[in-house]
Amino acid sequence: MPTDEHDSLLVTVVEDDRLLREMLQQVITVWGFRVQTASSGEEGLEVLCLRPAPILLTDLVMPGKGGVWLVREVRKRFPETIALVLTGQHESEPAIECLNAGALRYLLKPPCLHDLRNALNVAAELVNLRRERASYQEDLERTVRRQTQRIRRLSLSGIKSLNIALEARDPYTSGHSQRVRRYSLALGKALGLERRTLRKLALAACLHDIGKVAIAESILNKPGRLTVDEHRTIQRHPVLGEKILRPIIRNREVLGAIRGHHERMDGKGYPDGLSGEQIPLLARIISVADCFDAVTTIRPYRGALSLSETAALLNELAGSQLDPHIVAAWLKLIKGAVDAAPGPREAFREALTAPTGRP
Secondary structure, eight states, X not given: OOOSTTTOOEEEEEOSOHHHHHHHHHHHHXXXXXXXXXXXXXXXXXHHHHSOOSEEEEESSOSTTHXXXXXXXXXXXXXXXXXXXXXXXXXXXXXXXXXXXTOSEEEESSOOHHHHHHHHHHHHHXXXXXXXXXXXXXXXXXXXXXXXXXXXXXXXXXXXXXHHHXXXXXXXXXXXXXXXXXXXXXXXXXXXXXXXHHHHHHHHHHTTTGGGGGSOHHHHTXXXXXXXXXXXXXXXXXXHHHHHHTTTOOOHHHHHHHHHTTOOTTSOOSSSOOOGGGSOHHHHHHHXXXXXXXXXXXXXXXXXXXXHHHHHHHHHHBXXXXXXXXXXXXXXXXXXXXXXXXXXXXXXXXXXXXXXXXX
16 A cells, blocks of 8 residues: 555545545545545546546445446546445445446445455555556557667668668769758758758658669669660669668658659659659759759769759759759859859869758
8 A cells, every 4th residue: 555645646535425525535544545525426527637536436326417427437538547436235236337337346335444445455556557567568668669760770771871882883973862962951951941851851862862772783874875674674763762761761751752853843754743742842852952963973974064054954944854943942052152162063062062060
């Protein structure tokens, strides 16, 4: 039985007889419980709503809706509350009804103090067992969540390493994902995205091409024009990327950005033929960053465009392939970065993508 005042359990006593109610309050307090009282079922429910208690001791026959109604209401609203019922000998059927409604047991009036104390002690033990079980369950769930997060972090770290290895196979695309990540973050900040969204954008941009790990190197690094079948194979990489990451990354925005970064504003993109604002915002941002890095990087089948040529191309693609609002924001950033670091393209990239701390 609880004895510490701060750990003692609260008992709600509902009894319409004032003398019996006060007597019950006094003796139950002496036994180490805290007590709150009410004189009717309706008042008892109000008291419990204001101050929920784990144990209810209620009379069966009272003015108003009575004890059976109170036990049923308490079971609906406070299913963890343990109910004890006081009843006269001639009220056995309603008392049994209370047991069926969820009461732990009933005691005859006037109550034998020994029996009442035992009933309260049993109720207190049940309450404490439930609390221990709930605490154990919370600890177990917390441990499972931590382990799950750890496994996901390790899996994600492995996939990022795989992504780096993928790019290392081709010197022309080495560092592409990290540059797209930095470009995307610069764009996201310019567009006023909140910190949480920027973190999602950074992750999606970093892994936007991860689906290419499932594409043959002979197709990825083919110096000449791709065949129709090879082109279709390449177009599968956004779907493959989403499929690879779905067991690890549960966030729909991140997965949607990876799947949708090759969609076009005019609906002629892939894999789903989305158009306009049907395309997730993060995907539209990554599209601009991806396009910019692609055309400013030397490839085996073409040279890199100058910044002025790139700006003209982006303007040409705005509205058909790329989101014009995002292109405008990017061109503004390009102008600022060029002004800050005139000269070689690498100096421009360094100015534009200089780390500014975690997003």
